Amino acid sequence: MQATELLRNYYVDTNTWDEMYRDSSVREQYQRVVAFMQQLDLEELNKKEELAKRLFMSQGITFTVYSSGEGIEKIFPFDIIPRIITATEWDHIEKGIKQRLSALNLFLKDVYHNQFILKDGVVPIEMIYSCPHYLREMYNLPVPYDLYVHIAGIDLIRNNDGSFYILEDNLRTPSGVSYMLENREITKRIFPDLLPQNNVRSVIEYPNILHKNLVSLSPRQIANPTIVLLTPGIYNSAYFEHTTLARLMGVELVEGRDLVVDNHRVYMKTTFGLQQVDVIYRRVDDEFLDPLTFNPNSVLGVSGIMNAYRKGNVAIVNAVGNGVADDKAIYCYVPDMIRYYLNEEPILKNVPTYRLDNPEHREYVFNNITNMVVKKTNESGGYGMLMGNNTSDEEIREYCAAIKKDPRQFIAQPIISLSSAPCYMQGKLQPRRVDLRPYALCGPDGIEIVPGGLTRVALREGSLVVNSSQGGGSKDTWVLSA
Amino acid sequence: MLSRVADSLYWMSRYIERSDGILRMLKVNYMYSQDSVNEFSWKPVLRLFTYLEEPETKQLETNPRAILKFIVTDKSNPNAIVNIVTRARENARSVQDHITKELWQCLNDYYHTTKEDWLPKWLQKDDPITILDVLIKQGLLYYGTADITMSRGEGYSFMNIGKFLERAILSVDLLNVRFIDNKYDIDTVADAPYWKYLLLSIAGFELYLKTYRSGFDARNVVEQVVLNNHFPRSIIYSITRLQRYFDRLKQEGQVNNYQQLDFMIGKLLSKVRYSTAETIISQNLHQYLIDIKNDLYAIANAMNQCCFAYS
Amino acid sequence: MPQFKIHHVTRYTYEVPVRDSANQIILFPVKDEFQTVLKQDLTITGEPAVDIYKDYYGNEVGSFMFADAHTELKIDSKIEVVTQPRPLPTDSVPKEEQWNSLQAIRSQVPFIDFLKQESCDVVDEIKRDTQVGQYLKVTPLTAAQKLNEYVYQEFQYIKGVTSVETTPDEIWKLKAGVCQDFAHILLVMLRMTGIPARYVSGYICPNHNGMRGEGATHAWVEAYIPNYGWLGLDPTNNCFVKDLHVRLAVGRSFSDCSPVKGTYKGTSNHSLEVGVSVSYEDGHVQDDHATVLTAQPNTNGLQKSDENSYRRYLEMIQQQQ
Known part of the structure; x- marks a missing residue:
């Protein structure tokens, strides 16, 4: 059977923007x-498809799910069909995110210093x-170059008219960038030569840019500052990402x-002191x-690190x-921040x-x-969320x-019908809802x-939830050259 | 290198060495059990590699399949292969950026193999040797991959220190298990098959035949397992290697306060080097082995203090 | 202008050596027009460098580390301080105007922090039992004074029934505690009536007057009174704060002002002793010879970062964005 069958059953919901059709x-x-x-x-x-799965498994690109006391290795489901973004679309996204992050960074500097935006x-x-992530310990604490957000993962979705909306700003410890890098490596293997034929722009520079930025933050002006990646440890579901980034940047994990x-x-404890x-x-x-400063029961942290940070002896990224800037209630004010700090109209809508x-x-x-999706302001990853369109009355009442x-x-938002993109499933292409998280790196x-x-x-048919904890998968994301 | 990283590399290779030792023992003992039903007993194996109490041992003793299952795939047994390999992999996982990708993948494959559903089934129903060979081969792949891909830096030295320390302990235990009973008479000729299989289980049989052409004598076995410089599982070989890799760390200036450790390793090596089979046996082999084991444990503790003291 | 010499000793001892200790101290008296610090000598085991900075609430906070193995950590602070009495508010402005001005500053910094109730489930119960309405019919000053008296009358001063971790809910049920608990309850009450209120830590120096709170650090409350400013109220002694209190720090509650806290690594249990002694210009010394140290319950201050692998595991899997 020829694969022309592929497209035969590709039904796009008339009220949905489809990336391919x-x-x-x-x-x-x-x-x-x-x-x-x-x-x-x-x-x-x-x-x-089989090859892709095998590559993920044998490279240990897995996360561990614990049930009944035993760890089971899972791969983050990967769909082989790339999601393709045109040069024009990307140009718009890039400008919008840069504008937004500039404002958010100024906002963080402001709320922890002069508080102009509050006074006005x-x-x-x-x-x-009232935001639990507004840390009074950070008040008047100087940070290098006034940079707060060094790494951001901004979640975008696309409405039925095709325009992009910002869904969430992740400004604390956004994860997933290793999948951006690994998905591309897998694509190179399963679709040889297709990337250059399509003029797909490379993502390979990510670790180098990040490393360059980290070096620039070193408080000691020395040739080889010591940079480390601090991980919660092997049980963390993003541990694979931590090792990947440490390896790609050549920094200590x-x-x-x-x-x-x-x-x-x-200091770090080495065999030589x-x-x-x-x-x-x-x-x-x-x-x-x-x-010492925050949760005294934490066993993941380093006692006294905030004191070293305050003295400017270490940079923290x-x-x-x-968290005060990516709180979901404060999200509502980001367009106003853009107008306030930059005197510009927001390029990307909320x-x-x-x-x-x-x-x-x-x-x-x-x-x-x-018709609403209700979210907790301080949670992420799709936890504590209510989708009003498929929840029982009982649950709604409790919520x-x-x-x-x-x-x-x-906070609540109208349920937005995310755009769909083709996925290879059971021998044919089927539309599934997608979002997009580009990773922005801010340096001096x-x-x-x-x-x-x-x-x-969202791999389930009709589902609008893309979070990995809720049965989501991922795709390689191609940005085409102009 | 981070102390924690050194610690993990050291334990990763100790666990792999242990899994290799256990699997070989199981394989040979299983063959032995097919050979000579009357003289054979699983007791030494159970004693060496499990923490079972006497009554539990009695129950298992006569059921080789159950023993294989318990030692290879039973997750409730902390010393089961499946658990040891999991721990080796957890250690590797936390230092992924310090071992080669190949080595990580190799260990990862080993881990996934121990988790396969068909493993316990085959151990129960099919030819268990095939299964044990599959696992042993995974370990061999690890050794080979470590050998040809790992850079000869600090990490490699810590891996080898772990490997040879574990190996020395295993060899001591293996020899000693027969002498736990103090009344054991070393001249009992009937034990020849036992010694033969013991040598087989540490791949020393052929070397034995070439060295001694006079049948199986416990004295010769002791000599080979303790004192033969050319036998890679001998105690003296293991300690010599241990010293070599420790010296390498020392020369590269990678350890602090090494004098005490240096002294302990040197002293133990001299003690073994200047022993003979005659003196060991006449002076009480059992005690000799216990002393060596205590020295090895003391070295392991000193390693903790001197190189891994991060907590 | 009373002058006090205060000696405050905190000593941790460990059964077996511990290391990597990191600590925070808030032991530096406030310096303003009502309080002058003549001298402060701080001696700490191992003589670590102490870095002093101002925190969000304006308190001077010291931080230091002690990484080498040790079996004792002693923090010895000797201060000489002069206090000035402050006249009480005149309370002449009509009460409606005063309440309105409190209403007007509700959402201003810093008052917003001092009006927010910190997780207290029994607020409604407290409102009912204290008949909160009556306090709104008088001036804020009178209300504050009455609530101060209410706490003094209704709560028993008993040592050892509470710890630094006791919540207002528990104190309300116990109807007993020490100065810190009295202060925490008064904070809840002032905040529920709309009067900004903050926690104060410090020392009390009553010289023969037999007030509660000697021999240890003391705690009380400051209420924000319109046209005046922050007014000290000591519910443990049912009085306004004049010149017998020495202020160390202010904050939303104890946890913003904890005089000494720290962490260490090691398997050892620790014991903690604290003593405060005051000597006066007239030669009277509250504790005649040396500062007497009293053992403190183990929940206080130092936290051991022990290895609870379950908790560690939970934390590790939680981190995700």
């Missing part, structure tokens, strides 16, 4: 890939002071117990970073206290968001709950009760966004 024809950017696939027979395609009433003080603070400097650490790219959350501590908004949301109890902790020389990102895909 328009008016039952294949968009230009997808034509080469579709043509390539059509000349393969199904067996070859299945073999390629653009962002309500209550919003900030450390756990909290490898570090010690003495005389307000951070203590060695001073200059820059820490940490993948441990603020709460667990310093048991991302800065501590960034998804309309209802703050549930506002009684009018709450009323509206309760009356329209079946609403929880909202009434502590409305500041919730400005913001750089590697042309690509992580496309997450």
Whole structure:
């Protein structure tokens, strides 16, 4: 059987933007890939899918799911068909994210210093002071180059008219970039020569840019500052990513117990004694970073590290206290921040968001709950989320009760019909909903966004939830050259 | 190198060495059990490689398949191959950026193999030697991959220190298990098959035949397992290697306060080097082996203090 | 203008040596027009470098580390301080105006922090039992004074029934505690009426007057009174703060002001002793010879970073964005 069958059953919901199809024809950017696939027979395609799985497994690109006391290795499901973004689309995204991050970074500097934006009433003080991630320990603490957000993973979705919306700003410890890198490596293996034929831009520079930025933050002006990546350890589901990044940058991968603070400097314990650490790219959350200052029960952190940080003896990436800027309730104010700090109109739109501590908004949301997605302001990864369109009345009632109890902790958004992209499933292409997370790196020389990102895909038919914890997978993401 | 990394590399290779030792023992003992039903006993194996109490041992003793299953795939047994390999891999996983990708993949494959569903089934129903060989081969792949891909730096030295320390302990235990009973008479001729299989289990049989052409004599076996410089599983060989890799660390200035460790290793090596089979046996072999084992444990503790003291 | 010499000793001892200790001390008296520090000598085991900075609430905070193996950590602080009495508010402005001005500053920094109740489930119960309405009918100053008295009357001063981790909910049920608990309860009450209130840690120096809180660090409350500023209220002694209190720090609650806290690595249990002695200009010394150290319950201060692998595992899998 020839793979021309591939497209036969590709039904696109009329109210959805499809990345590949328009008016039952294949968009230009997808034509080469579709043509390539059509000349393969199904067996070859299945073999390629099999190869992809095997490569992930044997390279240990897995995360561990613990059930009944036993670890099971899972691969983050990978769909072989790339998601393709045109040069024009990318240009728009890139400009929008750069603008947004510039504003968010200025906002962080401001809320931890002069608080102009609060004094001018653009962002309500209550919003900030009721956010558990607003860390008073960061107040007036200088950070190198006034940079707070060094690494951001900005989640974008696409509405039915094709325009991009910002869904979430992840400014603390965004994960997934190793999948951007590994997915590309896998594509090179399963679709040989297809990348150069399509003029796909490379993502390979990511670790180099990150490393260059980390070096530039070193408080000691020495030729080879010591840079470490601080991981929570092997049980963390992103551990694979931590090792990958450490390896690609050639930096030491450390756990909290490898570090010690003495005389307000951070050292790592080596077989030859203590060695001073200059820059820490940490993948441990603020709460667990310093048991002396924050959660005293943390066993992942380093006691006294905040004191070394305050003295400027070590740089921490991302800065501590960034959670106040990616809080889902404060998200509503990001367009205002852009206008306030940059005097510009936002290039990328926010998804309309209802703050549930506002009684009018709450009323509206309760009356329209079946068209809403309700999220907790301080959680990520798809946890604690309610999709109004497929939840039982019982659950909705319980959830609403929880909202009434502590409305500041919730926001609601209309359910946006994410764009769909083709996935190879059971021998044919089927549309599935996708989002996009590009990774931005901010250094003293400005913001750089590697042309690509992580496309997450909701593998279940009809599902709008792309989080890996909720049955999502990923795709290689191609950005084409102009 | 981070102390924790050195520690993990050291334990990774100790665990692999242990799994190799156990698997070989199992394989040979299983063959032995097919050969001479009357003289054969699983007791030494159970004693060496499990933490079972006497009554539990009694229960298992007569059921070779159950023993194989317990030692290879039973997750409730902390010393089971499946658990040892898991620990080796966990150690490797936390130092992935310090071993080669090939070595990591090799260990990862080994781990996945021990988790395969068909493993316990085959051990139960099919030819168990095939299964044991599959696992042993995974270990061999690891040794080969480590040998041809790992750079000869600090990490490699720590890996080898772990490997040879574990090997020395295994060889001591192996020899000693027969002498735990103090009344054991070393001249019992009937034990010849036992010694033969013991040598087989540490790949020393052929060397024995070439060295001694006079049948199986316990004294000669002791001589080979303790004192033969050319036998890669002998105690003296293991300690010599241990010293070599420690010296390498020392020369590269990678360890602090090494004097004590240096002294301990040197002293142990001299003790073994200047022994003869005659003196060992006449002076009480059992005690001699216990002393060596205690010295090896003391060295392991000193390693902890001197190189891995990070917590 | 009373002058005090205060000697404050904190001593941790460990059964077997521990290492990698990191510590934070808030032992530096506030310096302002009502309090002058003549001298401060700080001696710490191992003579580590102490870095002093101002925290968000304006307190001077010291941090130091002690990485070598040790079996004792002693923090010895000797201060000489002069206090000035402060006249009480005149309370002449009409009460409505005063309450309105408190309403107007609700969402301003720093008051917003001092009005937010910190996780307290019994607020409604407290409102009912204290008949909160009555306090809104008087001036904020009178309300504060009455609530101060309420705590003094209704709560028993008993040592050892609470610890630094006791929550307002538990104190409310116990109806007993020490100065810190009295302060925490008064904070809840002032905040529920809309009066900004902050926790104060320091020393009390009553010289013969037999007030509660001697021999250890003391704690009380400051309420924000319109047209005046922060007014000290000591619910443990049912009085306004004049010149017998020496202030070390202010914050939302104890945890912002903890005088000494730290962590260390090691398997050892520790014991903690604390003593405070005051000597006065007239030659009277509250503890005649040396500062007497009293053993403290183990929850205090130092945290051991032990290896609880379950907790460690939970934390490790949680980190995700």
